[in-house]
Amino acid sequence: xxxxxxxxxxxxxxxxxxxxxxxxxxxxxxxxxxxxxxxxxxxxxxxxxxxxxxxxxxxxxxxxxxxxxxxxxxxxxxxxxxxxxxxxxxxxxxxxxxxxxxxxxxxxxxxxxxxxxxxxxxxxxxxxxxxxxxxxxxxxxxxxxxxxxxxxxxxxxxxxxxxxxxxxxxxxxxxxxxxxxxxxxxxxxxxxxxxxxxxxxxxxxxxxxxxxxxxxxxxxxxxxxxxxxxxxxxxxxxxxxxxxxxxxxxxxxxxxxxxxxxxxxxxxxxxxxxxxxxxxxxxxxxxxxxxxxxxxxxxxxxxxxxxxxxxxxxxxxxxxxxxxxxxxxxxxxxxxxxxxxxxxxxxxxxxxxxxxxxxxxxxxxxxxxxxxxxxxxxxxxxxxxxxxxxxxxxxxxxxxxxxxxxxxxxxxxxxxxxxxxxxxx
Amino acid sequence: xxxxxxxxxxxxxxxxxxxxxxxxxxxxxxxxxxxxxxxxxxxxxxxxxxxxxxxxxxxxxxxxxxxxxxxxxxxxxxxxxxxxxxxxxxxxxxxxxxxxxxxxxxxxxxxxxxxxxxxxxxxxxxxxxxxxxxxxxxxxxxxxxxxxxxxxxxxxxxxxxxxxxxxxxxxxxxxxxxxxxxxxxxxxxxxxxxxxxxxxxxxxxxxxxxxxxxxxxxxxxxxxxxxxxxxxxxxxxxxxxxxxxxxxxxxxxxxxxxxxxxxxxxxxxxxxxxxxxxxxxxxxxxxxxxxxxxxxxxxxxxxxxxxxxxxxxxxxxxxxxxxxxxxxxxxxxxxxxxxxxxxxxxxxxxxxxxxxxxxxxxxxxxxxxxxxxxxxxxxxxxxxxxxxxxxxxxxxxxxxxxxxxx
Numbered sequence: 001x002x003x004x005x006x007x008x009x010x011x012x013x014x015x016x017x018x019x020x021x022x023x024x025x026x027x028x029x030x031x032x033x034x035x036x037x038x039x040x041x042x043x044x045x046x047x048x049x050x051x052x053x054x055x056x057x058x059x060x061x062x063x064x065x066x067x068x069x070x071x072x073x074x075x076x077x078x079x080x081x082x083x084x085x086x087x088x089x090x091x092x093x094x095x096x097x098x099x100x101x102x103x104x105x106x107x108x109x110x111x112x113x114x115x116x117x118x119x120x121x122x123x124x125x126x127x128x129x130x131x132x133x134x135x136x137x138x139x140x141x142x143x144x145x146x147x148x149x150x151x152x153x154x155x156x157x158x159x160x161x162x163x164x165x166x167x168x169x170x171x172x173x174x175x176x177x178x179x180x181x182x183x184x185x186x187x188x189x190x191x192x193x194x195x196x197x198x199x200x201x202x203x204x205x206x207x208x209x210x211x212x213x214x215x216x217x218x219x220x221x222x223x224x225x226x227x228x229x230x231x232x233x234x235x236x237x238x239x240x241x242x243x244x245x246x247x248x249x250x251x252x253x254x255x256x257x258x259x260x261x262x263x264x265x266x267x268x269x270x271x272x273x274x275x276x277x278x279x280x281x282x283x284x285x286x287x288x289x290x291x292x293x294x295x296x297x298x299x300x301x302x303x304x305x306x307x308x309x310x311x312x313x314x315x316x317x318x319x320x321x322x323x324x325x326x327x328x329x330x331x332x333x334x335x336x337x338x339x340x341x342x343x344x345x346x347x348x349x350x351x352x353x354x355x356x357x358x359x360x361x362x363x364x365x366x367x368x369x370x371x372x373x374x375x376x377x378x379x380x381x382x383x384x385x386x387x388x389x390x391x392x393x394x395x396x397x398x399x400x401x402x403x404x405x406x407x408x409x410x411x412x413x414x415x416x417x418x419x420x421x422x423x424x425x
Numbered sequence: 426x427x428x429x430x431x432x433x434x435x436x437x438x439x440x441x442x443x444x445x446x447x448x449x450x451x452x453x454x455x456x457x458x459x460x461x462x463x464x465x466x467x468x469x470x471x472x473x474x475x476x477x478x479x480x481x482x483x484x485x486x487x488x489x490x491x492x493x494x495x496x497x498x499x500x501x502x503x504x505x506x507x508x509x510x511x512x513x514x515x516x517x518x519x520x521x522x523x524x525x526x527x528x529x530x531x532x533x534x535x536x537x538x539x540x541x542x543x544x545x546x547x548x549x550x551x552x553x554x555x556x557x558x559x560x561x562x563x564x565x566x567x568x569x570x571x572x573x574x575x576x577x578x579x580x581x582x583x584x585x586x587x588x589x590x591x592x593x594x595x596x597x598x599x600x601x602x603x604x605x606x607x608x609x610x611x612x613x614x615x616x617x618x619x620x621x622x623x624x625x626x627x628x629x630x631x632x633x634x635x636x637x638x639x640x641x642x643x644x645x646x647x648x649x650x651x652x653x654x655x656x657x658x659x660x661x662x663x664x665x666x667x668x669x670x671x672x673x674x675x676x677x678x679x680x681x682x683x684x685x686x687x688x689x690x691x692x693x694x695x696x697x698x699x700x701x702x703x704x705x706x707x708x709x710x711x712x713x714x715x716x717x718x719x720x721x722x723x724x725x726x727x728x729x730x731x732x733x734x735x736x737x738x739x740x741x742x743x744x745x746x747x748x749x750x751x752x753x754x755x756x757x758x759x760x761x762x763x764x765x766x767x768x769x770x771x772x773x774x775x776x777x778x779x780x781x782x783x784x785x786x787x788x789x790x791x792x793x794x795x796x797x798x799x800x801x802x803x804x805x806x807x808x809x810x811x812x813x814x815x816x817x818x819x820x821x822x823x824x825x826x827x828x829x830x831x
Contacts, residue, residue: 053560054560109575109576109577110534112638112639114549117546130542131543134638135634135637135641138644143642144642144643144644147645148643150642152533152534152603153602153819153820161701167698167699168697168821169599170610171603171606173576173577173596173598174581174596191619192617194613209563213560214567216564217568217572218569275594277528277582277592279589279590282573282579282582282583282586412573412578413581413585414586414594415582415594415596
């Protein structure tokens with residue numbers, strides 16, 4: 001099997017040859033993994049902006065070694081660059097001429113924040129009020145640097161400038177499924193034969209004041225502020241919402257043929273990808289779970305994997321009352337009795353919900369679990385929800401050989417994606 | 426691995442909504458009347474001219490009031506145009522087919538509440554504690570529905586909800602590059618047999634100051650009385666945004682024939698690249714390289730060319746240089762800057778150009794020249810194919826070659 005170059009459907013087999021990770025627990029795979037193994041939580045009190053009066057005062061923020069760079073896109077770019085560099089180094093693809101493949105980036109939508117609006121408003125060339133005043137300030141040409149950071153293409157542009165991939169850098173958003181979608185785009189391009197390699201990156205640093213308030217107004221966030229480390233409790237009875245978090249993940253995707261030809265070590269395989277959109281509601285999934293079920297089924301179908309082959313499920317597991325219940329019911333529908341014996345954990349219990357980056361981060365963690373023969377736990381699981389009878393790998397990591405992992409990602413707006421990842425040999 | 430012949434990719438549905446009105450006929454009529462009054466407004470957003478959306482009853486494609494209430498204009502425009510395309514392709518209401526129809530959207534994001542923003546800005550102008558004030562005002566002023574109306578992927582989300590397109594849903598971002606990525610992704614997936622039928626497109630609501638601000642940070646807007654895109658260089662260039670929704674149904678030939686649908690056209694090539702733009706000439710050179718990778722072959726009479734030129738510089742001047750290169754290579758482009766009539770529609774612009782090319786190819790006749798800058802030559806011969814260009818006002822270059830099907 002180890003020298004297989006195509007899958008059962010005759011398509012090019014897609015290996016992962018490099019990975020990078022930044023989480024609220026650390027920069028780099030090693031630092032994050034050590035903290036995850038120790039059962040630590042990356043959730044803490046927000047210090048980036050004043051929190052008095054807010055319903056939610058906690059998040060999984062990422063601390064830049066040189067301090068907060070001043071805006072969401074700046075941190076988003078810094079994390080994207082860090083995980084890309086780590087992944088390319090591991091893959092042995094740090095050529096001077098640039099990355100010889102395509103770039104797919106999952107990143108949050110760009111948006112000016114209040115400090116930038118205030119700077120425009122107070123610019124000396126500005127007059128009038130409201131947006132006319134901001135536009136007048138912009139017209140002076142004094143804010144061109146801001147332009148380069150706050151376009152929808154900005155994060156991809158900065159990454160492309162640094163890495164010089166082939167072709168057009170692609171930015172994708174399927175909300176909280178974006179990271180998985182970026183990987184799927186890369187896998188499909190390799191299968192089509194358009195490229196031998198692709199870099200898929202998910203990055204998100206949305207912990208800024210207005211974003212926190214907006215999610216809070218949707219009643220999506222946990223308000224269990226004390227202690228912060230106990231707030232994210234997927235599948236527990238007392239779960240009350242997700243915890244916003246930051247981070248980034250990157251995978252170098254490569255045809256097995258190309259990886260073996262240049263002597264790169266395959267770290268794992270992306271065996272299949274599935275998706276399905278929900279047409280029920282903007283923030284809630286269909287009561288029968290059919291879109292989530294469809295996405296998972298499509299992933300298994302694409303992978304040519306029977307439900308019994310799944311050794312572990314890395315759940316979307318956001319810790320919202322609805323997600324975790326719907327995800328359980330959907331897994332039951334697809335995996336049937338096999339769900340009684342398959343461990344299902346949510347790494348969001350430790351690092352929070354990294355939104356656009358989650359799918360990429362969780363793919364990296366899933367492949368690390370396969371490589372290490374070790375399943376990361378669902379921490380804060382001290383009060384099981386009787387409606388969700390699952391083996392959530394409670395509270396402590398578990399040594400267990402696993403070969404094939406299902407990783408789920410479901411987004412606001414009804415965009416569901418699932419990946420089947422497996423060992424390389 | 427066996428090499429397979431790519432599937433033929435057909436355009437089997439077109440949904441357009443813009444300053445020119447709605448639907449295929451309204452757009453053909455607008456482009457066939459070059460001397461008709463220009464469809465812009467110089468006053469509402471002065472000093473910026475914009476092309477406002479024609480008046481339309483949104484309820485015709487978005488029947489539920491509850492859906493309309495959840496959306497602001499950007500999403501409504503897109504959902505409306507998507508519905509037109511599904512109607513046009515005979516997919517609307519066919520539950521089984523909709524469940525197999527994939528969705529690819531090119532998106533920016535939706536409207537902010539500029540009244541709330543202005544109120545907050547006035548309040549914080551004399552104080553330093555920006556964030557405390559933001560915290561006092563925002564939690565009561567922001568509406569949860571507005572956040573959902575802003576999110577980039579929620580245009581796609583609303584299309585799924587209103588029209589029941591559910592096989593998959595992907596939203597590409599990145600200004601003009603979003604449109605390139607969307608069309609290219611749909612084209613390649615169908616070509617490789619990864620999908621049979623895809624609804625693809627984008628939308629822009631130009632009539633909002635928060636959107637204008639994003640572009641004007643880089644001084645990219647045309648802030649003078651209206652002029653053709655070809656005539657803006659002397660004043661530094663700039664684009665005139667236009668409100669529009671442009672969606673296409675792309676379908677494999679096999680799939681379309683099996684359900685008895687005839688095409689507007691086939692898409693022969695879609696190519697994109699990313700010039701560094703660190704020195705002059707890179708855009709021109711990139712377009713030339715892309716052109717040589719199309720399936721166009723050797724020159725055979727004048728080449729109909731729908732230019733997505735925005736008027737921003739240096740993008741537009743370098744595109745003109747590329748057109749001169751084509752001329753020198755005997756391809757003799759007959760160029761139409763479709764943004765002159767409808768405005769620059771950013772994420773929607775490349776899908777819009779591909780749609781207009783498909784309409785022209787279907788009827789085998791190009792649009793009359795419409796230009797005071799002597800860039801656009803007449804083309805009287807029968808139309809077999811058309812080239813669509815996209816040069817992002819900041820980044821991204823792309824081409825599509827649209828041909829007569831069959």
